Amino acid sequence: MQILTVLFISTLLLGHCSSDDSEPSKEVDNGTTETNQSAEIEEDNTEEDTDNDSNNGGFTTGTEDQEDLSIGDTGKFDSDLTTYEITLNSVEIVEELDGTISQFAGIIILDLTVKNTGDETQSVRDLLYGLEVTSDLDRTGYQDYAESFDSVEEMTGELELGEEVSRQWITEITEGETQYFRLRLGIADSVSSNQVTWVIPVEEAE
Numbered sequence: 001m002q003i004l005t006v007l008f009i010s011t012l013l014l015g016h017c018s019s020d021d022s023e024p025s026k027e028v029d030n031g032t033t034e035t036n037q038s039a040e041i042e043e044d045n046t047e048e049d050t051d052n053d054s055n056n057g058g059f060t061t062g063t064e065d066q067e068d069l070s071i072g073d074t075g076k077f078d079s080d081l082t083t084y085e086i087t088l089n090s091v092e093i094v095e096e097l098d099g100t101i102s103q104f105a106g107i108i109i110l111d112l113t114v115k116n117t118g119d120e121t122q123s124v125r126d127l128l129y130g131l132e133v134t135s136d137l138d139r140t141g142y143q144d145y146a147e148s149f150d151s152v153e154e155m156t157g158e159l160e161l162g163e164e165v166s167r168q169w170i171t172e173i174t175e176g177e178t179q180y181f182r183l184r185l186g187i188a189d190s191v192s193s194n195q196v197t198w199v200i201p202v203e204e205a206e
Contacts, residue, residue, distance in 0.1 A: 079193035082118030115164035135176025
């Protein structure tokens with residue numbers, strides 16, 4: 001009887017020891033799993049950051065913004081397409097052009113000279129892409145629609161290195177004492193080009 005009692009107690013002790021020995025191994029396994037998962041997440045985040053850097057990078061303009069130009073001034077553009085210059089020679093605001101009456105505050109006529117200063121031949125339309133006139137710098141404006149007027153020779157063709165062309169750029173304007181001729185914000189904000197803005201007092205254009 002004593003032998004059976006001793007055996008029974010020994011069995012209980014062995015079972016208890018076995019249970020204690022198995023618990024730490026579970027904790028180690030959990031720690032290893034969590035470490036691996038953390039490493040995988042960190043690796044995924046690193047790859048995502050790298051992808052984002054690749055998508056957002058690649059071009060840095062080397063020309064400063066010019067945001068206070070006047071009529072007669074030349075703006076220098078440095079974009080991911082090429083480099084070029086635009087001179088605002090003169091400005092006129094009219095209520096009617098070729099029988100078309102403005103639906104807003106008037107029709108603005110800009111006499112521009114565009115010069116290709118880059119290394120390759122460029123389309124004039126490409127160089128003028130994204131330009132607009134607005135009366136509020138915090139809002140988008142109106143782009144060129146010179147092709148709608150028969151009396152206007154619109155900006156077309158191509159320019160080789162050093163070539164320039166002078167034509168008229170036309171659009172509608174809204175009420176405001178000052179109009180701004182500039183590169184649309186979305187293009188400048190994406191660092192596809194430096195920002196260039198001409199400030200046009202309406203009283204000087206009437």
